Amino acid sequence: MFGNYILPILIIAGAGLLCGVVLVIASKFMAVKVDERYTKLRGALPGVNCGACGFSGCDQYAKALNEDPNVKTNLCVPGADAVSQEISTILGVEFADVEEQYAIVKCGGNCHVTEYIMEYEGPQTCEACNAFYQGRRQCSHACLGYGDCVAVCKYDAIHIVDGVAYVDKNKCVGCGMCAKKCPNALIQIIDARSHVYVGCSSHDKGAYTRKVCKAGCIGCRKCEKTCPSGAITVTDNLAAVDPSKCTNCGACVAECPTGAIKSHLPA
Amino acid sequence: MDTMKNLLVILITAILTNNFILNKFLGICPFLGVSKKLDSSVGMSVAVIFVMLMSTAVTWPIQIYLLDPYNLGYLQTVIFILIIAALVQLIETILKKFIPSLHQALGVYLPLITTNCAVLGVTILNITEKYSFGEAMVNSLGAGLGFMLAMVLFSGVRSRAESESIPACFKGMPITLVAASIVAVAFMGFSGVVDGLFK
Structure with missing residues (x-):
């Protein structure tokens, strides 16, 4: 009776209890204190990790905001005024307006005005295509049209239309991810005004x-x-x-x- | 000398011939999920090796000294899952406190491993193969290294496949599964190697 029924139950319950107790003790003694204000700041940021603020990601920007009072609150371009407002409220400083920006594509060479000079069949990315005799268009400065910029955009704001990248100004937040990606450096971030x-x-x-x-x-x-x-x-x-x-x-x-x-x- | 040879045979068998992913088909979920990039597949593999070793070190004594004397072998799966899950959680807490950089590198993968069948598989196989403690540890190490080998090789295959122009119907998961099966077939070539090495 004992060996067949009670012992297994005891072993399982004991093991479970032991694991639970050890985990509770561990979480008590090894708890890493996370600053409440940091969590709030990080929550306020959009989490795109675009780097438009000049920090390597939202985590780093939130950390810098939390620790250094000289860091400006209006650096998050994708978040715009709403995020700046929220950050200012959390930190208790004055609200600063965000200078909104958007991306422009400095190429209009779509399939109606210029032609391809080759049938490119290599890796289907702008980067690879550009490395191969400066791309498939007649003009070596042209948009390559494989959409490396489309792939990095988190806001669905840039698309390939007739073979050329086209920015939807209403959706673009000016984070600059596409500008960094374009191998021909055709995309520029400019003032929204x-x-x-x-x-x-x-x-x-x-x-x-x-x-x-x-x-x-x-x-x-x-x-x-x-x-x-x-x-x-x-x-x-x-x-x-x-x-x-x-x-x-x-x-x-x-x-x-x-x-x-x-x-x-x-x- | 004989024990050394025996351990070496177990190690190489676990890495190549009985590769956990490509021969036993355990741990397919991380194999397909995390093998997109080289660095993440290496991170995942290191975490798996770590957890495999730790969980073997804990589960082997439990089986031998607690379950076997009372004829409770049937509790094996339940107890092992419980122990592994708690262990992974504990490791995560400890890493977070003492080695934050390692936690940041492995952190994403650790919870994934909690329910990884490769980890449970290696601990149970250690028992069914009737390995001694040392042999069990070596077998776990081999299993982990084999896991890493498969992950790293396959991440290379995948990055090649990604940059090719694949027919639309094969894009994504289909080509990945086809490639995985071909890599697995390639690993069958190792089946005679260990016997040949230690003749």
Whole structure:
């Protein structure tokens, strides 16, 4: 009776009890104190680990915020004002506005305006394709269209449309993950208040650019002359908009002969 | 000399011939789940080796000195699962306190191992093979190293498969399973090796 029924029960119950007691004791004596404020701060951050704040991840930013009062509360670009507000409340400091940003793609070479020069069959990533004779497009600066940027985006804000990356400004939070990933460095993070940008990265001479792509910047300087506030300069056959001077008037967009200057202005 | 040879045979058999993943098909879940990247597969394997050794060290005496004398062999599975789960939890707590860096590296994988059949498998096989304590420990080490070998090899295979243009219907899990079966077939080639080595 004892050996058949009670002993096994005792052994199982004893083992379970022993394990439980040991674990309880261990958790009591080996508890690692986690700062309550750190947990709250970490909870407030979005957890994308994009690195836009300048720290290597949300954990590190929360840690820095907790320990160093000089760390700014408005560094989280993806979280924008809501997160900044929350952090400020937790730390008991004044709310600081986040300068919102978004990504632009400096290439307009979609399948309607430029052509492929090869049937690429290697690894289906931009990085690999770019390493192979500078990619499959006629223009060596062009978007490779394999969507390395799409793969890293946590907000579903960037997509390949007609062979070129296209950013949905409403969804983009400006974390900059795609900009770091693009092997041709075509993606730039700019201030959300500037709506006009140059959708081309080619420094090739105008005639050559025109030959390989109908939507490239040919460096004709029409925009430079048109701009009322002197915000556009052409250097090395490529126009650039200075966001600090640009008034978003849109004159250059209308003037550009190839449509390389793009805008998010309401039409 | 004979014991050394015996231990070596057990070790190499456990790593190559009786590889836990590719021959016994134990621990397939982490094999398919964590083998995407090399560093995570190494982290998982190190954690598995660690837990296998620890759990063998605890479960072998329990079986021999507690269960066998009272003819309670049928409690083996229940007790072993209980012990392994508690042990993994304890190890996690200890690591968190004393070696935070190691905890950060292994932390994600430790709870996964709690219910890993490879760990339970090695402890039970040690008993059914009637190994002595030393042999059991060597067998666990071999099983863990074999686990690591399979994980590392397969993570290489997977990263190659990922960068190839695979037909859409094969993408993801199907090609992974096909590749796993081919790697397992390759490991069958080791079946005669141990006998040949120690003739």
